[in-house]
Amino acid sequence: MLIKENPPKPTYTKHDQLHKELINTYFQEFLEAFFPDVHDNIDFHAIKPLSEEVYTNVLKGNTRRIDIVIETTLKGTDVLVIVHIELQSYKQNDFHKRMYHYFSMLYNKFQKPIVPIAVFTYKEEWETDQYTMEFPFLHVLTFNYLTLHLKKKNWRAYIHSDNPAAAAQMSQMGYKEEERLQVKKEFLRMIVRMELDSAKQRIVYGFFGREESINFLLLHKCN
Structure with a gap:
């Protein structure tokens, strides 16, 4: 499975790492503040951070690490779900396609329902929460994900x-x-x-x- 990264691609900064540390430490509080519907429907006693996932574009030799992947259950059930949170600090016009790639690879590996979330920390207005694949003769799929654009808060x-x-x-x-x-x-x-x-x-x-x-x-x- 390939992931296409459009240059220029900024390096993974200390600030990006700080965001990861914040959300991993305050996962429940983060969802409570910014995604209350998700917060109200998952069990925080069953949280299990999964190992960091790294995927490689074998054609270009690029690697990309998925930011936050946490397994838990839906509240009041034994249904396992995965919460995937991706941090994006720069504008990328095909980011929605990358979110779909990550979703596909995570689902292929874990075979569990996934809650995909993107957090945008840049100033630009660009924000997309959907990836669509269709032809004039066929609508193949529409992939939706939750977004948080901090500059708009x-x-x-x-x-x-x-x-x-x-x-x-x-x-x-x-x-x-x-x-x-x-x-x-x-x-x-x-x-x-x-x-x-x-x-x-x-x-x-x-x-x-x-x-x-x-x-x-x-x-x-x-x-």
């Missing part, structure tokens, strides 16, 4: 929650430059309320810069 909608995933992702949401100071102040208020342990604080602080955030907190005391 209103950061003010999350400031009263005690959700660490939402707090961290506020740094990626749409806000005006003159609101940047207020966003950071609200983020720090959330951190104070949540009283996270040091390890989990490190992950959340990473989105705003730990040292910068601590210095800001000491200076302004969240007033």
Whole structure:
């Protein structure tokens, strides 16, 4: 099975890795904040992270690692499902095709229902949640997946929650430059309320810069 990657392809950044760490650590909170229907229908006591999947385009020699693959069950049942979350930090016009490739390969391997989710962290407006294959004489398939375009989210909608995933992702949401100071102040208020342990604080602080955030907190005391 081949995966086509259109150049130029940015390297996998430290920020991308931070997103993966955040969602893996706060998987339940992430779904609660951004995909409540998914959150309300899966059992978080049955979560099992699966090994990272790597697929290779044998023609071009490119490899691509699927970001987050988690097995769980539907709430109140023993039906196993897989939640696949793909992080995308740059605009890619055939991304919807890549999501379908991943879905197909995951299904071929695990033979279980899959909930596909794409998280866009770039500023561009491009956002597609469907891949269609059809001919003038035949509609073969329509593949749909859930999307989260963080730049389109209103950061003010999350400031009263005690959700660490939402707090961290506020740094990626749409806000005006003159609101940047207020966003950071609200983020720090959330951190104070949540009283996270040091390890989990490190992950959340990473989105705003730990040292910068601590210095800001000491200076302004969240007033």
